[in-house]
Amino acid sequence: MKRFGGCASQRAxxxxxxxxxxxxxxxPWTIGWGATCADVSPGTVWTQxxxxxxxxxxxxxxxxxxxxxxxxxxxxxxxxxxxxxxxxYNTGAIRWATLTTKHRKxxxxxxxxxxxxxxxxxx
Numbered sequence: 001m002k003r004f005g006g007c008a009s010q011r012a013x014x015x016x017x018x019x020x021x022x023x024x025x026x027x028p029w030t031i032g033w034g035a036t037c038a039d040v041s042p043g044t045v046w047t048q049x050x051x052x053x054x055x056x057x058x059x060x061x062x063x064x065x066x067x068x069x070x071x072x073x074x075x076x077x078x079x080x081x082x083x084x085x086x087x088x089y090n091t092g093a094i095r096w097a098t099l100t101t102k103h104r105k106x107x108x109x110x111x112x113x114x115x116x117x118x119x120x121x122x123x
Contacts, residue, residue, distance in 0.1 A: 001086055007033050016051050018044035023121025062088045069094045073104055
């Protein structure tokens with residue numbers, strides 16, 4: 001996720017500044033590796049360490065959500081699981097997305113095709 005998302009808005013002093021969501025041009029405000037939360041607004045500044053710690057917390061939380069949403073799907077590969085965590089991190093939609101339903105049913109090709117439906121940030 002770090003390689004594809006980047007840690008955005010690093011200032012000359014090395015601190016990371018909050019910025020508007022790229023999809024909406026406004027809320028939710030984002031910082032670091034794509035963290036969004038109530039305490040991120042214009043003027044919010046974090047250290048690289050804060051950004052990295054928040055990403056670790058967010059990934060752990062999203063991975064737990066994916067595990068719960070998948071239930072007992074014993075054939076999920078690590079690559080599939082990682083893709084689903086990344087999807088959920090970026091969309092928050094793991095519980096209701098059609099791709100989750102297809103994956104749970106073992107329709108991995110169909111689930112894979114569903115990712116393309118999620119390429120329109122902000123509409």
